[in-house]
Amino acid sequence: MPSFERHSFRFAKASLIFILSFILDADLLAVYDLVPLRSLEYSDSKIIRVREEVKYNLQVSVSNLEKKNLVPLRFLSYKVGKQDTFFKIMARTGMDLDTLSSVNQLASPQDIYPGMELLIPNMRGVYDSEETSSDDSNRRKVASRFHISPKFLYYDDQRKSWFVPGRGLPKEEKNFFYGLVFSNPLAEEGRVSSRYGKRKDPFTKKDTFHGGIDLAAEEGTPVYASADGVVSFSGSKGGYGSLIVLKHPLGYETKYGHLSKLLVPPGTKVKKGQLIGEVGMTGRATGFHLHFEVLRNSLRQRPVFHGHV
The missing domain is CATH 2.70.70.10 (Glucose Permease (Domain IIA))
Structure with a gap:
């Protein structure tokens, strides 16, 4: 078999295994199961997998590819270590600022601390704070506001809000996160x-x-x-x-x-x-x-x- 054919076969086989893992792996079917993440090393199998899923889901949701489905939403749970920073965790897991802050309801990058349990989803996105019920009418409202297919939205029963894949925080919420909203209550005194x-x-x-x-x-x-x-x-x-x-x-x-x-x-x-x-x-x-x-x-x-x- 010629070299380029061998490479093509290996690539096709790897891709098939990757896709089948989405379908066959049971923990993907349970949207809110928490999978413990013990390491942020790029060689860690869970880091490899979540980064692949984040990449795939981002491509589908941002491009609004109606004929494709997202890898089902799932969360990993990571305990913040002494040497960890918000931006290190963000980079290693394939997240972005909007996703980490929205999913964990953080008010600033300084909010994390050693021992804190952070949720790491397998897709980028944010929670919508306006619609709080799960009916189809609200699904359509959220989809229209974020310009996304309704089928991509997830309703979170625990938070009573919608998770919107591939979208970012509104400007107002980013301003809160970067400390641009609050001022010193004593001005320059104290x-x-x-x-x-x-x-x-x-x-x-x-x-x-x-x-x-x-x-x-x-x-x-x-x-x-x-x-x-x-x-x-x-x-x-x-x-x-x-x-x-x-x-x-x-x-x-x-x-x-x-x-x-x-x-x-x-x-x-x-x-x-x-x-x-x-x-x-x-x-x-x-x-x-x-x-x-x-x-x-x-x-x-x-x-x-x-x-x-």
Whole structure:
């Protein structure tokens, strides 16, 4: 057999095995089964496979090839290691920024930490946050908005939203992810006295998780809205003391605690940079400071704004 024929035969055989693996492998049939990913090495068989599936699915979904089917959506579960970064994980798995952040509901690349469980899908894409039910009408709406064939969409029963293969985040959501939406709530005043993450509790001296950042400043220092939003709470709440909570688009919230003055009532629409309160030490506090939190879908996120990452 001539050399070029041998190569063609080998290529055809390899392609057939690759395609049959989609059909015969049982874990592909279960959309939400989590397959553990232990390594990010390019030689790892699961990395090889997921990168091939990502490549194939991207070609089909981006080209909107009606006559072809996607490899069924499945997720791998990867535990973040000490040397891992968001961008390393993204590159090794064939993902992109939009997919990793949307699937894992991350607010910034700094949100990952050692031991965190990340979901890695076998296709690029994003979750749609507008349509939350699984009926055909919503399927058509999502397909029309993203300019994609309805048959490519997956409805996620756990998240109550649609996964859209081959599409990216809207500009607004990317702005949140890159820290372009929130500003320093004390403007240029104050200093970071306690960061987000593990720390020793100033009262109990035990290791605890600090769900925001503390910005030390003099009593009465103006506190400004970190982004456009609506006041959902303005009053006293446990250890937060006098607290203001603002709701923002895409499931985001910001909290401003230990205030000495509350200057906006619930229901008020506020603009980024608008005065909403003053620094104090109400509630559980050891000194004058602002406790500032960012949450998305009720989960605390690392606060990211210009000048603070």
